[in-house]
Amino acid sequence: xxxxxxxxxxxxxxxxxxxxxxxxxxxLRRRLLPYLLIAPTVLALAAVLGYPLVDLVVxxxxxxxxxxxxxxxxxxYAGLANYRSILTDGFFWxxxxxxxxxxxxxxxxxxxxxLLVALLMRRVAPWVRTVMTGVLVAVWAxxxxxxxxxxxxxxxxxxxxxxxxLGLLPGLDFSKHNWFEDPWQGFAVIxxxxxxxxxxxxxxxxxxxxxxxxxxxxxxxxxxxxxxxxLFRHVTWPVIKPSAVLVTSLSxxxxxxxxxxxxxxxxxxxxxxxxxxxxxxxxxxxxxxRYSVGAAIAVVTVLMLLAGAVVYVRQLVHLGAAE
Amino acid sequence: MAVRISRLATGxxxxxxxxxxxxxxxxxxxxxxxxxxxxxxxLTVDAQESWPDLVAAVNARFRKTYPKIKVTVQYxxxxxxxxxxDAALAGRNVPDVVEMGNSETTNYIVNGAFxxxxxxxxxxxxxxxxxxxxxxxDNGKTYCVPYYVGARVGIYRTDLLAQVGVDRAPRTFPxxxxxxxxxxxxxxAADKNFSAFYMPGxxxxxxxxxxxxxxxxxxxxxxxxxHGALSSARSVAGLTAWKDLLDAYYTGDRSKDNGDEPAVxxxxxxxxxxxxxxxxxxxxxxxxxxxxxxxxxFATFAFPGPSGKLLPPFLGGSTLAIPAKSGNQDxxxxxxxxxxxxxxxxRLIAADTLPNNxxxxxxxxxxxxxxxxxxxxxxxxxTPLAPGWGAVEKSNVLQEMLQDIAxxxxxxxxxxxxxxxxxxxxxxxx
Numbered sequence: 001x002x003x004x005x006x007x008x009x010x011x012x013x014x015x016x017x018x019x020x021x022x023x024x025x026x027x028l029r030r031r032l033l034p035y036l037l038i039a040p041t042v043l044a045l046a047a048v049l050g051y052p053l054v055d056l057v058v059x060x061x062x063x064x065x066x067x068x069x070x071x072x073x074x075x076x077y078a079g080l081a082n083y084r085s086i087l088t089d090g091f092f093w094x095x096x097x098x099x100x101x102x103x104x105x106x107x108x109x110x111x112x113x114x115l116l117v118a119l120l121m122r123r124v125a126p127w128v129r130t131v132m133t134g135v136l137v138a139v140w141a142x143x144x145x146x147x148x149x150x151x152x153x154x155x156x157x158x159x160x161x162x163x164x165x166l167g168l169l170p171g172l173d174f175s176k177h178n179w180f181e182d183p184w185q186g187f188a189v190i191x192x193x194x195x196x197x198x199x200x201x202x203x204x205x206x207x208x209x210x211x212x213x214x215x216x217x218x219x220x221x222x223x224x225x226x227x228x229x230x231l232f233r234h235v236t237w238p239v240i241k242p243s244a245v246l247v248t249s250l251s252x253x254x255x256x257x258x259x260x261x262x263x264x265x266x267x268x269x270x271x272x273x274x275x276x277x278x279x280x281x282x283x284x285x286x287x288x289x290r291y292s293v294g295a296a297i298a299v300v301t302v303l304m305l306l307a308g309a310v311v312y313v314r315q316l317v318h319l320g321a322a323e
Numbered sequence: 324m325a326v327r328i329s330r331l332a333t334g335x336x337x338x339x340x341x342x343x344x345x346x347x348x349x350x351x352x353x354x355x356x357x358x359x360x361x362x363x364x365x366l367t368v369d370a371q372e373s374w375p376d377l378v379a380a381v382n383a384r385f386r387k388t389y390p391k392i393k394v395t396v397q398y399x400x401x402x403x404x405x406x407x408x409d410a411a412l413a414g415r416n417v418p419d420v421v422e423m424g425n426s427e428t429t430n431y432i433v434n435g436a437f438x439x440x441x442x443x444x445x446x447x448x449x450x451x452x453x454x455x456x457x458x459x460x461d462n463g464k465t466y467c468v469p470y471y472v473g474a475r476v477g478i479y480r481t482d483l484l485a486q487v488g489v490d491r492a493p494r495t496f497p498x499x500x501x502x503x504x505x506x507x508x509x510x511x512a513a514d515k516n517f518s519a520f521y522m523p524g525x526x527x528x529x530x531x532x533x534x535x536x537x538x539x540x541x542x543x544x545x546x547x548x549x550h551g552a553l554s555s556a557r558s559v560a561g562l563t564a565w566k567d568l569l570d571a572y573y574t575g576d577r578s579k580d581n582g583d584e585p586a587v588x589x590x591x592x593x594x595x596x597x598x599x600x601x602x603x604x605x606x607x608x609x610x611x612x613x614x615x616x617x618x619x620x621f622a623t624f625a626f627p628g629p630s631g632k633l634l635p636p637f638l639g640g641s642t643l644a645i646p647a648k649s650g651n652q653d654x655x656x657x658x659x660x661x662x663x664x665x666x667x668x669x670r671l672i673a674a675d676t677l678p679n680n681x682x683x684x685x686x687x688x689x690x691x692x693x694x695x696x697x698x699x700x701x702x703x704x705x706t707p708l709a710p711g712w713g714a715v716e717k718s719n720v721l722q723e724m725l726q727d728i729a730x731x732x733x734x735x736x737x738x739x740x741x742x743x744x745x746x747x748x749x750x751x752x753x
Contacts, residue, residue, distance in 0.1 A: 066434040069413045070647070157576035158587075159514070175515075178578050181730055247568070267582070268402065269525075269719045271726070276393050286406060287717030288749055 060295035069291070082296035092280075092297070096304075099256060099276045102187060108256040109195045112246055121207050133204070140200035144193075148264035151193045155179040157208075170297035179267070183273040190274075191232070193261045198254065202247045209243035210236070242316075247313035253305055277301045359391045362654050364420040365408070367641070371398040373601075377670045381662045392654060405713075412436055417646045421657040425458035425640045426706040430469055430713045434753055437466040437644040438652055445665040447680035454705045455636035455679055467520075468659050469679035471671050472640030474696040474703055475528065477626035478588075478603045479595040480617075483510065492624030494555035499627055501570050504649045506594035514592060515574060521588060521596040522569050524729030527721040529597045530565045535635040535704050536628035541721075542707040542746055549709040549750045551743030553724070555734065562728060562735050564629045569729055577729040580722065586612025597626055597634075600675055600692050624694035636696070638703035640679070665753030711750040720745040 063078040086092045117136075121129050135179050154161050157178040168175040180186040221235050237244075259278035266274055277284070277297065285294025370378055378577035382394050397418070399407060405427060411417050423431065430435060441463050442448040455469030477499075479492060484502060487509050493499035506519040522529060531541060539558030552558060562681050569577070575587070583597055585605035589612055596602075603621035605611040643663065645655045661667065668678040672686055675693050677700055687697035707711055715721070724742035727733040733741070 066409070066430065067753060069409065069429075070434055070436045072413075083721075150392070157578070176574075176576065178576055180729075181578055181732075267580070269580075269722060271723050283718060288711075288714040288752070290752070304493070 008163070052171075056295050056302075057299055059292055060299045062292050064291040064295075066289055075292070078292060083290050083300075084288060086293060086296055086300070095275050095277055095280050102258070102276060103252055103255045105187075105256075106191055106194050107248060107251045109191065110198045110202055110251050110255075113195065114199045114206055115244075116201065117203040118206035118210055121203070122210055136200035136204055139196065140188070140204075142197070143262045144197065145264060147197055148193055148261050151189060151196075151267050152267075153190050183271075186265075186274065189237070190258075190261050190265055193265065194258055197261075198251055202251060205243055205247050206240060209240040213239045245312070245315055249308070249315075254310060256305060256308070257301070277304075326331040328730045338699060347524055355388050355537070356390055358654070360387055360393075360396045360651060361655070362392055362420070362651055362658060363395045363418040364394065364655075364658065365399055365404075365418045366396060366422045367401055367404060368398050369633065369641075370396075370422075373540070373727070374670060374674045377667055377674075379671070381658070381667060384661050385658055386525055388657070389654065394658065395464075405672075412646055412648065417648045419649040419651045420659060421644055421646060422470065423467060423642050423644050425472075425638070425642055426716065428642060429461070429646065429708045430710050430753065431644070432461045432466045433710045435647060439464045439466055440656055440659075441465075441467055442468075444656065447668075447682050448678040450682040452638065452640070452679055452681060452703075452704055455640050455642055457646075458640075459642055459648040461643065464738065467642040467644035470643050471668075471679055472597055472638050472677045472700065472703075474638055474677060474700040475532070475597055475599055475626075475729075476636070476695040476699060477595060477624045478598055478621055479624065480593070480620055481622050482620045483594050487686045492622060494624075494627060496629050496631065497629045501517060501634055506571055510592075510594065511574070517529055517592045517594070518572060518574045519594045520568060520572035521575065521584065521593040522565075522573045523575060523579040523581055523582035523584075524569070524726045525598075525722040525723055527580075528639070529581070530562060530725050531721070532597075532634050532636055532704075533565040533628070534558045534561035536630045536632070537564065538630075540707075542709060542712075542715075542750055544707075544709070549707060549711070551746030551750070553746070554739040559655050559735050559739055561629075562725075562739065566728055566735065578726050583612065589613030589617065591617065600696055603692070604701050623692050623695045625698045633699045633702055635702040635704050636699045638700060638705055640677075660689075707750070709750045711752040714749040714752060715746050716721070718745070718749065 059075075060082055060241060061079065063074040063081070066077040067073070068075040073231075107300075111301075117132070121132055125131070153159075157176055158164065160179075162179070163177050165175040166172050166177075179189050218231060218235055221231050226234070257278050258276060259282065262270055262274055262276060262279050263282075272277055278301070281294045281297040281301065284290045284297060348414050364743065366378070368638055378396055382396070385392070385394060395425070399422075401424070404422075408418075408421055408459055428437075438726065442451075451469045452472055456465075459465050459467040459469065477492070479502075482488075482689060486500070487505035489502050489505065493502050498672055503519040507517075510517045510520055511519060534541065534553070534557075537560040538555045539555055539561045540552040541558075542549050544554075553562075571688060584596065585602045585608075587593065588602070588606040591614060600623055603623065606613040606621065607615055607618040609615055626634040626636075643659045644653050645659070648667060663679060668680070668683050669686070672683065672693075675691075677687065677693065678684060684700060685698050706716070709715075719744050724738045727738040727741075728735055732738075
């Protein structure tokens with residue numbers, strides 16, 4: 001992912017050359033240097049991302065079955081058949097819609113919560129801020145595997161803590177309530193895990209951005225009689241907006257591709273109501289062994305993400321132009 | 324009886340001697356003792372956990388014939404095994420022997436993953452259990468070797484049943500329900516979490532046993548094509564009987580499967596359950612979440628079905644196959660021959676497992692923990708031997724259908740019709 005780098009440094013001042021003969025060689029070297037420096041990154045990306053991606057696209061135009069997999073024979077070409085079969089399947093569009101809705105819900109919850117946490121961190125005493133940072137980093141460091149298992153246990157129908165706690169409230173009986181029977185409730189729990197895991201990164205990034213807001217600017221606004229809401233909208237927000245846009249688009253990309261949380265929370269056997277694009281592609285490929293259909297779903301997913309990324313890059317360019 | 328056993332023992336001894344002799348006379352261009360190389364065997368963790376000594380003994384016997392061949396046994400988890408096998412088979416460096424569940428083999432066989440084996444070279448091959456033998460066959464050829472099988476039985480708490488005045492396992496379905504009624508009346512009244520009968524909603528091996536008991540089928544083959552048969556009248560009758568048991572005696576979460584059955588039973592709030600014989604032991608083992616205080620309080624029985632006969636158990640078993648890409652196919656075959664011969668099978672019986680052949684099924688002690696399983700195994704069934712069966716299993720069609728039925732989300736008729744549609748969509752695919 002492209003991170004907005006620091007503003008480009010001004011070109012070094014031109015030094016007078018003493019030996020004219022060395023000049024072309026030096027310029028050549030200077031011109032090559034950036035490419036040499038970026039080369040390892042480009043090569044690594046081409047090897048671990050480019051090659052599989054090309055293979056995936058090729059696979060999505062073939063009809064690969066286990067017979068070809070086991071014998072090593074080249075699979076026959078299928079043209080657009082795989083794409084036609086998924087794009088005309090109502091279930092595929094249900095999954096697309098569900099994935100989009102899930103992404104919007106997760107990103108919105110993540111951003112609101114982490115902005116609140118970041119704003120809170122500015123107000124509290126330094127030692128509290130240190131504790132909060134420590135807690136956030138600990139949450140961030142928690143493997144998805146562990147987090148998902150814990151949330152699954154918390155929401156267990158027979159022995160879960162959530163049901164027990166809710167049952168303590170007067171008038172509520174949540175004993176044996178199954179959170180995953182109704183997919184809306186189930187997705188609420190899954191959104192909980194995803195947001196819980198995403199808040200630390202977003203909150204810490206926004207907190208760093210907030211520390212860039214000049215204190216005197218805010219004071220001046222307050223002196224001028226700005227209300228807290230206006231202060232945030234007109235002074236604080238413009239400063240942290242680039243970071244917020246960045247975190248939002250990163251979260252959207254991550255949440256669009258959520259797989260582990262669903263897989264783990266549904267015990268490796270997700271019901272069809274719990275399919276998101278990632279899960280659907282995996283099941284088609286490795287459970288039903290329609291490798292090519294799975295690949296086509298993955299390619300469509302990548303294209304949708306690319307569309308999102310274009311929006312994000314355009315926004316960055318706009319921001320850059322405005323500055 | 325004594326005479327029969329001694330005759331059998333003599334016969335076995337003679338066969339063992341012959342087997343050793345046959346093992347020594349190779350007749351290969353390179354003498355067996357001089358062959359070098361490596362043999363890689365992929366077994367599942369069952370062997371590592373329950374009969375590691377058998378693996379060691381077979382490797383030692385193998386070494387006598389091929390002292391210079393290095394045998395490496397790697398243990399795989401059931402959940403990830405096939406993905407690893409697929410990845411390995413797609414490459415060049417393949418294992419020489421792989422363990423395959425009997426519901427997994429067909430798809431691999433029709434896609435040419437395994438080489439053929441000659442049944443005549445294996446012990447008791449004429450009496451191989453049909454549940455395993457049929458899973459290894461395609462077009463009259465044999466592609467894998469039966470290894471072992473397991474059958475589910477009824478398991479009950481002897482102490483709880485004694486407290487309601489019952490001193491023996493139920494023998495008929497009405498007797499079973501009467502016992503469960505008594506358990507429910509005594510313990511269920513005091514504790515709403517007590518299940519007289521533990522039957523989680525996604526436990527498809529159990530539910531399908533009721534389908535089979537009612538004369539139904541999961542899928543049938545007509546004119547060369549498979550299609551789902553769960554919405555047939557008989558299948559629906561079986562599932563309705565299953566649902567009745569749940570409604571009457573089960574209080575737990577209906578969207579669970581039986582994955583943590585021993586741990587739940589170990590909590591002490593279950594009177595009876597339907598499971599593998601080892602689960603009774605696991606329920607008293609703190610390592611699997613059980614309670615050691617319950618030791619000695621479980622007994623097994625052949626589970627009576629609503630039809631009046633024994634409930635036909637799913638015969639879940641394992642086979643051993645040789646990948647077509649293996650470069651050591653003859654060595655692999657020799658290793659499998661030793662690992663599945665009658666001496667090895669006897670060791671499996673001692674580890675409370677059922678053998679791969681009907682002849683040795685009779686050696687399972689009727690009074691032992693596995694006696695009821697051996698008894699029920701004669702009525703055992705297997706999953707449809709269709710190319711796309713693995714896809715049906717892994718896309719959780721049956722589990723979802725059962726969950727919908729168990730939770731009341733859909734009627735038996737609606738849920739089974741939907742499941743049949745899902746089955747039809749993938750069961751014929753290679």
